[in-house]
Amino acid sequence: MGDAPISIPSIRIPSERLTLHGVPPAAAADLCAGGDGGFDWLEGGPFEGTLEAAGMLLKAYEAGVYRPEFGLFVLIRREDGRAIGGMGFHGAPDEEGTAEVGYDLVAGARGNGYATEALRTLCAWALARDEVRALFATIEPNNAPSQAVIARAGFVQVNDDLDEEGLHAYELRG
Numbered sequence: 001m002g003d004a005p006i007s008i009p010s011i012r013i014p015s016e017r018l019t020l021h022g023v024p025p026a027a028a029a030d031l032c033a034g035g036d037g038g039f040d041w042l043e044g045g046p047f048e049g050t051l052e053a054a055g056m057l058l059k060a061y062e063a064g065v066y067r068p069e070f071g072l073f074v075l076i077r078r079e080d081g082r083a084i085g086g087m088g089f090h091g092a093p094d095e096e097g098t099a100e101v102g103y104d105l106v107a108g109a110r111g112n113g114y115a116t117e118a119l120r121t122l123c124a125w126a127l128a129r130d131e132v133r134a135l136f137a138t139i140e141p142n143n144a145p146s147q148a149v150i151a152r153a154g155f156v157q158v159n160d161d162l163d164e165e166g167l168h169a170y171e172l173r174g
Contacts, residue, residue: 011068015121018114020073020087025061028054028072039074039083042106049104050074050086060091067092069129070099075118077109084109087118089126097133099126103149110145119153127174134174138167 011022027037031046031054039046046054053072060066072088085105093099101122105115126132137155139146141162155170163169 011073013073013121013125015117017078018084018118018121019076019078020118020122021076022068023054023057023072023074023086023088024068025058025066028057028061032058036083037074039076040081041083042077042108044108045083045106046074046086047104047106049102053086053088053090053102056090057088065092073118073122075105075114077114084114085118087115087122093132097131098136099132099134100136100138101126102137103146115146115149116152119149123153123172127172132174135172137170138163138165139170141166141168 010024013020021039023031023037031037031051037046037054050072057066057071060071070089070092072086074083075085075087076082077084085103087103088101090100090102101119103115103119123135126135135155137150139150147168150170153172155172157168158171159169
């Protein structure tokens, strides 16, 4: 991936039980190389979606379009400082003000409301920005837990049929 990315201060967004910790390019590079990104992960982490998001962040950085506020955040449990998942954006908002979100949790952290709490927090934070008018997410039709998270966060399904990738589409407007 070339030279180590320069140090960029990370964004931290607090929620009730978590801190959403922005992942700088150097940490994303470490994650992509099989490291922990400087985080103390719960067993089984980081999960596949977090690693894919780290790769997307690095591509944006290398292309000169990286914006930390629309990158990847690692979800850190306040009670023990452990990283339990990743959540963030697939890039900056488009010209209509829409940004796509994605998330995953380490298996041992699922079923505790962490994803819903983090998604509500990240969505409120993003929709408070002037450049964001709506958030978008896609979910596999057989992923009922993720569909429940997205619904609890206030998203509504916007396609009756599956999209061209075989996914349900959801939207949350500001």
